[in-house]
Amino acid sequence: MTLIEMKGLRKVFGRNIEAVKNLDLSVEEGEFLVLVGPSGCGKTTTLRMIAGFEEPTAGEIYIQGRLVNDIEPGQRNLGMVFQNLALFPHKTVAENIEFGPRMKKVDPETRLRRVREAAEMVKITHLLDKLPGQCSGGEAQRVALARTLVTDPSVFLLDEPLSSLDAKLRREMRAEIDRLHQRLGKTFVFVTHDQEEAMTLADRIVVMRDGVIEQVGSPLEIYGDPVSHFVADFFGSPSMNLIPGTLSQESGKARFRAPGLTVELPPSFSQAPAGEATLGFRPEHLAVSQNGGIFRGEVRLVEPLGKDTLLYFDRGGERPLIAVVEGTRTFREGDTLGVSVNPDLLYLFGGDGKRIRRGSKGTGIRPA
Amino acid sequence: MKRFVKKWRYPLFRTLMLTAWALLAGFPIFWITSTSFKPDNEWHKWPPVYVSKNATLDNYRMVWPIHQTGSIFVTPDQKGHGVAHESVTANKPWHALKNSLLIALSSTAIAVAFGTLLAYGVSRYRILSDTRMFQLLVLRMIPPIVVAAPLTLYYSVLQLMDTASGLIVVYFITSLPYAVWMTKSFIDEVPREMEQAAEILGASRWQTIWEIIFPLIRSGVVATFLFILILTWSEYLLSFILSKVDVVTLPVQLSKYEGSTEGRVYGHQAALAVGITFPLIIIGIFIRKHLVRGFTFGMVKR
Amino acid sequence: MTASATETAAGTGAAPARGSRSRGIRIFKWTLLTPLFSLFFFLMPVFLLQLYFSLHSWTIYLSSWWDADYAGFDLFREVLTESRFYWAFARSFLFAGLSTVGCFIIGFGLALLMYRPFRGHSVFYVLFILPMLTVPIVISYTADMLLFRSGPINDIMSFLAGTEIRFTWLANPNFAIFTIIMLEIWNWTPFAFIIMLAGLSSLPAEPVEAARILGASRLRIFWEIQIPLLRPVIFLALILRFLEAMAEFPKTWGLLQGGPGTSTETIPVYLYIVTWRAFNVSKGAAASYLVMLLMIVIILSAIYVLRREKKALDALYEKPAGGGEA
Numbered sequence: 004m005t006l007i008e009m010k011g012l013r014k015v016f017g018r019n020i021e022a023v024k025n026l027d028l029s030v031e032e033g034e035f036l037v038l039v040g041p042s043g044c045g046k047t048t049t050l051r052m053i054a055g056f057e058e059p060t061a062g063e064i065y066i067q068g069r070l071v072n073d074i075e076p077g078q079r080n081l082g083m084v085f086q087n088l089a090l091f092p093h094k095t096v097a098e099n100i101e102f103g104p105r106m107k108k109v110d111p112e113t114r115l116r117r118v119r120e121a122a123e124m125v126k127i128t129h130l131l132d133k134l135p136g137q138c139s140g141g142e143a144q145r146v147a148l149a150r151t152l153v154t155d156p157s158v159f160l161l162d163e164p165l166s167s168l169d170a171k172l173r174r175e176m177r178a179e180i181d182r183l184h185q186r187l188g189k190t191f192v193f194v195t196h197d198q199e200e201a202m203t204l205a206d207r208i209v210v211m212r213d214g215v216i217e218q219v220g221s222p223l224e225i226y227g228d229p230v231s232h233f234v235a236d237f238f239g240s241p242s243m244n245l246i247p248g249t250l251s252q253e254s255g256k257a258r259f260r261a262p263g264l265t266v267e268l269p270p271s272f273s274q275a276p277a278g279e280a281t282l283g284f285r286p287e288h289l290a291v292s293q294n295g296g297i298f299r300g301e302v303r304l305v306e307p308l309g310k311d312t313l314l315y316f317d318r319g320g321e322r323p324l325i326a327v328v329e330g331t332r333t334f335r336e337g338d339t340l341g342v343s344v345n346p347d348l349l350y351l352f353g354g355d356g357k358r359i360r361r362g363s364k365g366t367g368i369r370p371a
Numbered sequence: 372m373k374r375f376v377k378k379w380r381y382p383l384f385r386t387l388m389l390t391a392w393a394l395l396a397g398f399p400i401f402w403i404t405s406t407s408f409k410p411d412n413e414w415h416k417w418p419p420v421y422v423s424k425n426a427t428l429d430n431y432r433m434v435w436p437i438h439q440t441g442s443i444f445v446t447p448d449q450k451g452h453g454v455a456h457e458s459v460t461a462n463k464p465w466h467a468l469k470n471s472l473l474i475a476l477s478s479t480a481i482a483v484a485f486g487t488l489l490a491y492g493v494s495r496y497r498i499l500s501d502t503r504m505f506q507l508l509v510l511r512m513i514p515p516i517v518v519a520a521p522l523t524l525y526y527s528v529l530q531l532m533d534t535a536s537g538l539i540v541v542y543f544i545t546s547l548p549y550a551v552w553m554t555k556s557f558i559d560e561v562p563r564e565m566e567q568a569a570e571i572l573g574a575s576r577w578q579t580i581w582e583i584i585f586p587l588i589r590s591g592v593v594a595t596f597l598f599i600l601i602l603t604w605s606e607y608l609l610s611f612i613l614s615k616v617d618v619v620t621l622p623v624q625l626s627k628y629e630g631s632t633e634g635r636v637y638g639h640q641a642a643l644a645v646g647i648t649f650p651l652i653i654i655g656i657f658i659r660k661h662l663v664r665g666f667t668f669g670m671v672k673r
Numbered sequence: 674m675t676a677s678a679t680e681t682a683a684g685t686g687a688a689p690a691r692g693s694r695s696r697g698i699r700i701f702k703w704t705l706l707t708p709l710f711s712l713f714f715f716l717m718p719v720f721l722l723q724l725y726f727s728l729h730s731w732t733i734y735l736s737s738w739w740d741a742d743y744a745g746f747d748l749f750r751e752v753l754t755e756s757r758f759y760w761a762f763a764r765s766f767l768f769a770g771l772s773t774v775g776c777f778i779i780g781f782g783l784a785l786l787m788y789r790p791f792r793g794h795s796v797f798y799v800l801f802i803l804p805m806l807t808v809p810i811v812i813s814y815t816a817d818m819l820l821f822r823s824g825p826i827n828d829i830m831s832f833l834a835g836t837e838i839r840f841t842w843l844a845n846p847n848f849a850i851f852t853i854i855m856l857e858i859w860n861w862t863p864f865a866f867i868i869m870l871a872g873l874s875s876l877p878a879e880p881v882e883a884a885r886i887l888g889a890s891r892l893r894i895f896w897e898i899q900i901p902l903l904r905p906v907i908f909l910a911l912i913l914r915f916l917e918a919m920a921e922f923p924k925t926w927g928l929l930q931g932g933p934g935t936s937t938e939t940i941p942v943y944l945y946i947v948t949w950r951a952f953n954v955s956k957g958a959a960a961s962y963l964v965m966l967l968m969i970v971i972i973l974s975a976i977y978v979l980r981r982e983k984k985a986l987d988a989l990y991e992k993p994a995g996g997g998e999a
């Protein structure tokens with residue numbers, strides 16, 4: 004069932020800052036939806052329009068079939084976790100959690116019980132008498148979650164809730180949020196600009212760019228079937244190698260040319276229009292050998308990560324070509340190596356950034 | 372040696388300058404305090420007496436009498452026997468103190484309460500534009516003397532002349548701009564998300580103000596309150612013009628000693644002045660840290 | 674199309690009244706504004722009365738004020754042809770100008786010496802704010818005690834000079850105004866001091882340190898880094914102080930009542946004497962009107978300057994759109 008539906012949503016700040024342009028999106032009941040995109044693309048604005056803090060310039064928002072454009076945020080039955088958490092610093096953790104039910108005039112006994120339950124759920128019962136200022140980053144995060152879930156909202160809105168945490172805590176809290184989602188079975192709308200967070204948490208990812216939706220899909224679809232140069236570049240770490248060049252069609256054979264590199268494309272590309280294009284392939288789909296390959300070059304940097312090793316090749320362009328190889332093999336900086344790629348795992352993007360074609364195995368590849 | 376001079380030159384210079392000004396700043400306060408304890412034959416002496424060897428509380432007994440009936444009041448004489456006096460001014464200070472307290476406290480409270488609400492509206496809903504905010508300062512910037520005459524007539528029509536409520540109203544008006552400006556700079560520092568968190572949890576707008584904003588800016592509001600209290604407590608002109616007979620405030624009461632039949636009664640003036648000034652000094656020391664914050668009126672960014 | 678659909682839906686939808694956000698906000702805004710409006714309406718008659726009096730000839734000796742004779746602009750003419758009025762203006766400007774400059778020079782100096790904490794810092798701080806906490810009328814009586822011919826100030830000066838000095842601080846018509854200016858400076862230096870101190874200590878330390886490492890002198894840092902960043906607050910403080918000094922009454926009146934002669938008669942004292950000593954209410958009203966007009970001109974230009982400063986400040990600190998992480 005559709006829980007939130009946005010139709011033709013637009014938001015203009017001031018006279019001409021168009022933060023969101025004509026957005027259509029529906030959020031299904033119980034799903035974990037992640038809004039992702041670079042800074043300033045309108046994620047927060049979208050979320051704040053759902054919450055009711057920002058009035059849409061145009062368009063409609065329905066929550067459970069009810070038009071909520073002019074409904075107070077407090078009456079939309081939503082919960083929100085803010086980027087800076089916005090815990091009330093002058094109230095104890097217990098009072099913070101109790102705030103929602105108290106505003107909704109729940110009787111004191113029920114309130115106490117629900118505070119306890121919520122605290123247990125995120126494992127902070129030992130913190131109830133402390134002030135937020137005395138909690139660590141991760142603890143404060145849990146308090147913010149408890150404060151939201153105690154009101155039993157139909158949707159949880161989370162705006163980059165993990166961005167202020169260090170890497171380890173971040174992973175921990177990510178798991179926690181995932182667990183909460185499983186356990187509560189509620190709808191989550193989660194904003195982030197971290198693609199890894201998006202990949203691991205989402206049922207569905209919405210990629211935004213400059214106020215419009217670029218692509219909607221499951222993490223695997225987004226990863227394996229990016230509709231544009233932008234999406235391809237955004238997901239995956241290290242990101243996809245993208246090489247600008249030209250595509251020519253010669254007697255039914257597609258050939259991609261760029262400085263220092265020529266690739267014969269498989270027959271599935273034979274319909275692609277000739278002209279300016281960008282060829283893409285993921286670093287983990289590259290094979291490295293002493294000789295041969297579509298490209299030969301000197302290894303400029305070797306970055307061992309343990310399980311894998313990253314090899315950076317200088318291509319003269321602004322971005323180096325990156326290959327991921329098994330960590331067991333040893334390479335030295337300055338080695339000259341050949342790089343080859345499975346033609347079925349190639350992506351081709353047109354001059355406008357839209358994808359023209361991909362190799363036949365483009366989908367269904369798990370992120371490395 | 373050279374290094375030594377170089378290292379200490381600035382601190383020495385600083386201490387000298389600061390001490391010089393501190394002496395200048397403190398001397399008058401010292402002088403009224405000291406004069407308030409002098410017996411009457413030392414008030415006008417040359418060379419002046421700095422600290423009296425015959426310090427006495429007589430001035431205080433005279434100005435702040437403890438026993439009194441109507442305009443008759445009793446003070447102990449040199450030998451400790453009670454002596455009855457009658458005076459035009461003598462039994463008034465307590466009455467003036469009561470008036471001053473009532474008027475200053477209530478007008479300040481009203482100004483700060485409404486000022487905070489207005490400031491909240493400006494900070495969050497922009498109910499007044501930047502220009503309007505500056506125009507609000509006009510209420511404070513226009514010299515009160517300019518409207519004093521029509522105000523007197525207006526007040527006599529409204530029967531507000533010589534009443535506490537009349538003064539409370541004008542003080543409310545003149546303090547409002549400072550109340551708004553100062554509290555706004557505190558409200559601006561509270562993150563918006565804090566309120567939105569409350570809002571989405573179901574709090575109404577008034578609940579948000581009361582439960583979230585107010586506790587968070589409380590120390591700022593207290594500082595604003597005390598600052599305005601200082602201004603109101605010391606206000607002279609309006610009080611002098613709008614109420615001279617029944618509802619005399621302390622500053623006006625003090626001015627009644629000048630030119631009264633007793634001549635230049637420095638000791639009594641000083642005793643009264645100490646009573647007016649010291650509460651303010653105590654308040655000022657109490658809020659000194661906050662003064663710094665409130666006084667920048669949001670015109671300095673951190 | 675979508676916008677109109679939203680409006681109709683909001684207007685006729687299921688439960689528009691309860692929880693209608695736009696309406697709630699509108700009501701809330703107006704509620705917050707009511708005190709300001711009531712205040713405005715309360716004050717209106719005062720200004721109308723003022724206008725009435727300045728156009729009608731009335732003094733307290735005449736009977737009922739409401740059937741005073743219409744005088745047109747005669748009263749304004751009378752005021753404007755009186756040299757005493759202009760003199761009062763000149764004195765007020767001298768008083769406000771000199772005292773403001775004095776306050777700020779001393780206040781800046783002190784703040785520069787004080788903005789970095791050192792031992793004994795808070796003792797000095799407390800001593801420095803004392804004058805501001807002293808009730809103005811008390812200052813005028815205290816000044817009388819300190820400055821009369823056999824007062825302690827002359828005694829101390831005699832001690833320092835080594836000969837007996839009996840300077841006439843108050844009864845000398847050429848000097849009395851400067852005495853009052855000094856009192857005003859004494860009284861309000863703390864205001865300038867606090868504002869500057871607040872400003873200086875809230876500025877980020879890095880630019881100053883960077884400049885110091887680059888070899889800039891203290892004075893240069895002050896002029897090129899600290900002052901420009903503090904300009905808005907300095908302007909606001911200067912303007913507030915100047916205007917409050919224009920309105921100063923208790924010290925001038927309490928100490929000298931405009932005397933000796935008219936040598937300390939500033940605008941407020943002049944208005945007071947005309948209205949409450951000569952009971953010439955109408956002439957006072959006309960003079961007040963003129964003063965008010967002038968003040969409004971000053972205030973409006975001040976507002977213009979302040980707004981410009983505030984805008985510049987906001988722009989300086991505005992975060993560029995987007996920015997941050999990719």
Ligand SMILES: Nc1ncnc2c1ncn2[C@@H]1O[C@H](COP(=O)(O)OP(=O)(O)OP(=O)(O)O)[C@@H](O)[C@H]1O
Pocket residue numbers: 016017020021022040041042043044045046047048049196994995997
């Ligand atoms: N209140 C506002 N007034 C003016 N412009 C705004 C306002 N809020 C957002 N914007 C602009 O709208 C655009 C979208 O902002 P938004 O905060 O939605 O981005 P975001 O995707 O959340 O970015 P981030 O990842 O940095 O949080 C930005 O260009 C921003 O500058």
Ligand SMILES: [Mg+2]
Pocket residue numbers: 046047048
């Ligand atoms: Mg954001």
